[in-house]
Amino acid sequence: MTEQPAAGEASAxxxxxxxxxxPFLTLPGAVEGVGIDAGVGWxxxxxxxxxxxxxxxxxxxDASHLGVIKLTGSDRLTWLDSxxxxxxxxxxxxxxxxxxxxDIQGHIEHGAAVLDDGTATWLITERQSASAFAxxxxxxxxxxxxxxxxxxxxxxxxxxxxxxxxxxxxxxxxPLVWSDPWASPPAHxxxxxxxxxxxxxxxxxxxxxxxxxxxxxxxxxxxVQGIVDRAAAGELPVAGMHALEALRIAxxxxxxGAEVDSRAIPHxxxxxxxxxxxxxxxxxxxxxxxxxxxxxxPPRRVVLLDLDGSLGELPAVGSTLSVEGDPNAQTVGRIxxxxxxxxxxxxxxxxxxxxxAEDASxxxxxxxxxxxxxxxxxxxxxxxxxxxxxxRLPRLERRGx
Numbered sequence: 001m002t003e004q005p006a007a008g009e010a011s012a013x014x015x016x017x018x019x020x021x022x023p024f025l026t027l028p029g030a031v032e033g034v035g036i037d038a039g040v041g042w043x044x045x046x047x048x049x050x051x052x053x054x055x056x057x058x059x060x061x062d063a064s065h066l067g068v069i070k071l072t073g074s075d076r077l078t079w080l081d082s083x084x085x086x087x088x089x090x091x092x093x094x095x096x097x098x099x100x101x102x103d104i105q106g107h108i109e110h111g112a113a114v115l116d117d118g119t120a121t122w123l124i125t126e127r128q129s130a131s132a133f134a135x136x137x138x139x140x141x142x143x144x145x146x147x148x149x150x151x152x153x154x155x156x157x158x159x160x161x162x163x164x165x166x167x168x169x170x171x172x173x174x175p176l177v178w179s180d181p182w183a184s185p186p187a188h189x190x191x192x193x194x195x196x197x198x199x200x201x202x203x204x205x206x207x208x209x210x211x212x213x214x215x216x217x218x219x220x221x222x223x224v225q226g227i228v229d230r231a232a233a234g235e236l237p238v239a240g241m242h243a244l245e246a247l248r249i250a251x252x253x254x255x256x257g258a259e260v261d262s263r264a265i266p267h268x269x270x271x272x273x274x275x276x277x278x279x280x281x282x283x284x285x286x287x288x289x290x291x292x293x294x295x296x297x298p299p300r301r302v303v304l305l306d307l308d309g310s311l312g313e314l315p316a317v318g319s320t321l322s323v324e325g326d327p328n329a330q331t332v333g334r335i336x337x338x339x340x341x342x343x344x345x346x347x348x349x350x351x352x353x354x355x356x357a358e359d360a361s362x363x364x365x366x367x368x369x370x371x372x373x374x375x376x377x378x379x380x381x382x383x384x385x386x387x388x389x390x391x392r393l394p395r396l397e398r399r400g401x
Contacts, residue, residue, distance in 0.1 A: 020127070022156075023228045024062040024238065033241050035317070036126060036257040039065040043240035051243035051342040055211075057162020059239040060231075063216065064156035064224060067130025069112070069123040069137070073145040076121050083140060083284065085266065086114070087188070087277040093118035093172075096179045097186075098275040100266055101133070106288025108264045110136070111256040111275065113216060117174035124157055124178060124216055126257040156224050158217045159244055166227060168217040176218035181274040182253050183213045188279060190272040190293070192301075192384035193252065209273075212251035246339035249347050252304060252379045258317070259302065259336045259349060265289075267298035268351065270380050294388035300351045301380035305335070307346035307364065308373040314338060314346050315364035315372055321350055324361040324373065332356050335364060348374075354382055 020039035025032055029045030032038065040062045044050060053059040071080065081088040086099035093116055101110040110133040112123035125133055134150040141148065155176075158166050168175040185191070195207035219227070230236040248255065254269035265288065266276050276289060292298055307314060321333040333352030341347050348364075358378050363371040 020065055022062050022064045023225050024064070024231070026228065027232055027238065031240070036128060037065065037241045037245075039127075041238070041240040043242045044238060047240075047242060047340070048342045050237070050239035051246055053237050054161055054239040054243045055247055055342070057160070057213075059160075059237040059243070060164060060166065060227075061159040061239050061241060061244045063159040063241070063244070064221075065127050066157045066216075067125045067127040067133075067150065067152045068155045068157070068218065069125065069130060069134045070149045070151045071121040071123070071137070072119065072147045072149075075144040076146050077116065079141070079144050079146050080114075080121065081280070082282075083137075085276045085283060085285070085289065087280040088114060088116075088121075091116045091121075094174045096181060098181055100271065100275050101136075102266075102283075102285025102289070104284055106265050106285040106292070107262065108256075108260050108266065111260075113178045113180070115176060115178045115218075117170070117172045117176065119172040122176055122178075122218060124218070127152065128257060154221060155218045156221050158219055158227070160215050160217065161213055161247070162215075164215075164217070166217045166219055167223055169220050178216040178218075180212070180214035180216075180253075182209045182251065184210070185273045186277075188277050189274055190276075190278060190387070192267065192270050192272070192380045194378055194381060207252070209251045209253060212247060212253060214248075214253075242339055243342075245337065246341045246347070249304070249337050249339055249349050250341050250344060252302075252349075254302065254349070255337065259351070261351075263299075265292060265298060267292050267384060268300045268380060269302050292385055295386060297354055297383075297385040298380065299354055300333075301354050301378075301382060301384065302336075303333070303350055303352055303379055304377040305348040305350050305362070305364070305374045306344065306377070307338075307348060309340075309346045311366075311370060311372060313366060313370070313372075314340075315348070315366055319364045319366065321352065321362050321364055321374065323356075324363050329365070332360075332362070349379075350374075350376075352376070354384075356382075358382060 022040045030041045033042035084099040097114040112125040115122045138148040231238045319335045320331045322329040335350045338348040362374040
């Protein structure tokens with residue numbers, strides 16, 4: 001078998017970095033993903049069956065195209081806490097968190113799954129932004145005891161929705177398995193969705209994220225081929241990224257590489273639920289986070305779309321939305337993620353104007369001019385924000401009256 005170059009590794013014939021291709025793509029029926037999921041399997045031929053297996057917790061997903069950053073040094077957690085949106089100073093070995101790096105206006109620049117093993121802190125992020133994220137962190141070290149290294153070429157992420165022993169690396173005695181807080185958000189989180197954060201006993205109106213117990217297992221890349229061999233022998237069911245994306249969308253879970261654009265702020269995606277600590281100390285962008293949450297409103301909001309699949313053609317990521325019947329087809333939002341769910345059919349996440357009526361009937365526009373009907377379910381309420389109970393001052397009477 002010809003060995004593929006590692007992530008970002010130059011081939012013998014050129015100095016240019018070669019696109020990453022996972023060993024899982026050698027499995028029968030493998031169809032490679034595109035865009036942010038290029039280099040790994042989008043599906044392996046059995047799209048619906050594989051998704052059901054994944055939802056039941058029996059399959060694994062090759063997410064080895066994700067980027068990995070390793071932080072070491074005694075100041076790593078307090079330092080990262082001071083830079084990003086999550087409280088990380090109390091993170092214990094083996095505990096998981098999620099954090100965002102914002103610019104001074106509060107726009108999302110980077111985000112990461114965070115796992116500490118007692119000696120090192122591990123950040124899992126989108127491959128496309130991992131090098132830039134690591135470079136920015138490296139510039140912010142100053143005189144602190146922190147070392148930053150991008151280790152994407154050494155460690156690969158594998159995703160599950162159940163308990164699996166995939167031989168996760170444990171260089172310091174703690175297995176590197178990240179558990180997504182989206183399924184069970186921390187107590188200091190804040191949700192803008194209409195679903196109860198902690199449903200009462202017997203309450204069926206739970207947040208869909210409760211059914212998305214995502215885990216990311218960091219495995220040494222030298223061990224990945226052995227896992228591929230197990231899958232080829234039928235010992236380990238494998239699902240593609242399409243299955244994971246469909247279940248993520250149904251869980252209302254935002255993804256950095258999909259939902260975030262240059263104007264994005266955490267409130268628009270309900271990301272205060274899992275990635276923002278509203279009571280921690282100062283960090284870049286905190287002023288915007290606080291102002292929008294306590295006094296303002298996010299300018300946009302994410303919604304879940306149920307799409308009409310009767311045309312046999314679906315909109316693409318980036319397709320515009322307008323209100324059905326609008327003769328001017330004024331754009332009110334754009335699709336950011338789309339997949340076919342094994343039970344719900346075609347579904348998508350989209351960012352829309354905050355002022356859009358919750359009961360508005362929408363259409364998505366195809367490249368050929370056709371329209372696909374779309375029914376929106378609220379994720380972030382139009383009334384999100386303004387959480388502070390600020391008393392209004394009485395109006396001053398005009399002078400001279």
